[in-house]
Structure formats: C-alpha cells, structure tokens
C-alpha cells in the first residue's frame with residue numbers, strides 16, 4: 001500500500017485541490033453534485049489530464065503513466081463486468097493481463113471470490129447474478145489487480161437499500177489497511193468505511209478531518225446536510 005499525493009487544477013471545471021492520503025488510510029470524499037469528486041478520481045486514475053498538478057503514489061510520479069500501469073483500481077457505480085466472461089474469468093482478468101498463468105490466475109480469483117463470500121457465483125455469467133452480487137464481484141476484480149490505491153466512485157449508488165449492508169461489509173473488509181478513496185453521499189458509508197472525511201464544494205476542499213469528528217460535528221453546509229440525512 002502506498003501513500004497518495006494529489007494536486008489538481010482544472011480551470012474549466014473550477015477545480016483546485018491538494019489532497020494527501022496516507023498509506024493504508026481510507027478517505028471518504030463527499031460533496032454536492034458537480035463539486036468535482038469524479039474529476040479528481042479521473043485525474044488520479046489517469047483518465048483526465050489536469051491543467052496543472054501532480055499525482056504521486058508512493059515514490060512514483062504518475063505524470064504520463066497510462067491508466068493500466070498506475071497501480072490504481074477504479075470501481076465505478078456500474079460494475080461494468082465483461083458480459084461474455086464468467087464471474088471467475090472476470091476476476092482473473094487482471095492477473096491474466098499481468099502475465100500470470102491461467103491456472104494460477106484462476107486460483108487467485110477463486111481465493112478473492114471466497115474472501116467476499118461469492119465463491120458460489122464463479123461459473124455464472126454477469127447476466128445471471130444480481131446487481132448487488134455484480135458489485136461485490138467488481139470489488140473482487142478490483143482487488144485481484146493488487147492495486148496500490150483503490151478508488152470507489154459511489155459503489156452503492158445503484159443498489160437497493162436492502163443489499164447495501166452486505167456490500168458495505170464486503171468493502172469494510174476489503175478496505176482494511178488499504179489506501180483508498182471512496183466517493184459517497186451516505187453518512188453511514190462514511191462512518192463505516194472511512195478514517196477521514198473530505199468535503200468538496202465547487203472544486204475546493206471546504207472541510208476535512210477524522211470521520212467521527214466531521215460526522216459528529218460537521219462545519220460545512222454540505223456535511224451538515226449529509227449528517228442530517230436531508231440530501
């Protein structure tokens with residue numbers, strides 16, 4: 001696990017942010033629609049080039065590093081599993097792309113699925129599992145890539161309320177001792193998963209602190225709304 005240093009200026013989007021995440025720390029990034037959360041994840045993942053800034057992961061500067069070589073896994077709202085592959089093959093995809101042999105990659109994928117309690121889904125196709133199961137498989141797939149940094153963009157947003165606790169538990173276990181940023185609009189997720197909460201408004205950080213402190217005694221307008229549940 002590596003520490004992240006991010007500085008990103010995107011003039012057109014009004015974004016000017018400096019953010020550090022310690023090795024093994026999970027940061028919940030929250031803020032209103034259009035605040036710039038997804039843009040920041042895009043910069044870190046190498047999908048979006050800032051006008052000015054720096055992304056440093058451990059001792060590597062990721063200026064021109066292409067997305068697949070960054071050691072960064074991005075889990076989107078939509079699990080985006082490969083529809084023609086089995087669940088197992090989906091999870092084995094990252095190690096296979098790294099050159100790991102099929103048998104070994106499948107073993108690794110099986111272990112990863114087992115860890116999230118989804119080993120029984122291994123032979124199914126994505127069309128044969130539920131949205132909640134697909135999102136858990138997407139977590140296993142992201143972890144199988146052995147990323148130095150895990151980015152989660154509202155991973156629960158498309159799920160029914162009743163399956164969220166299972167994914168929250170999966171994420172809780174997966175994020176233990178991992179460097180991660182999770183974008184969320186849910187105070188319960190932030191409380192359960194994050195060490196620190198960072199509030200972004202209009203492209204700028206307006207509040208940050210230990211999760212419990214921000215959630216118990218919010219200072220910014222957005223964090224106050226987040227905690228009161230009037231989102």
Ligand SMILES: Nc1ncnc2c1ncn2[C@@H]1O[C@H](COP(=O)(O)OP(=O)(O)OP(=O)(O)O)[C@@H](O)[C@H]1O
Nearest residue numbers: 012013014031032033034035036037038039040200
């Ligand atoms: N492809 C794009 N081209 C130009 N501007 C964009 C693009 N995508 C987003 N923006 C703008 O950048 C700003 C930040 O958007 P961003 O999607 O990063 O916010 P967000 O906090 O992730 O919002 P949400 O919670 O709605 O996902 C907004 O003003 C938005 O209109």
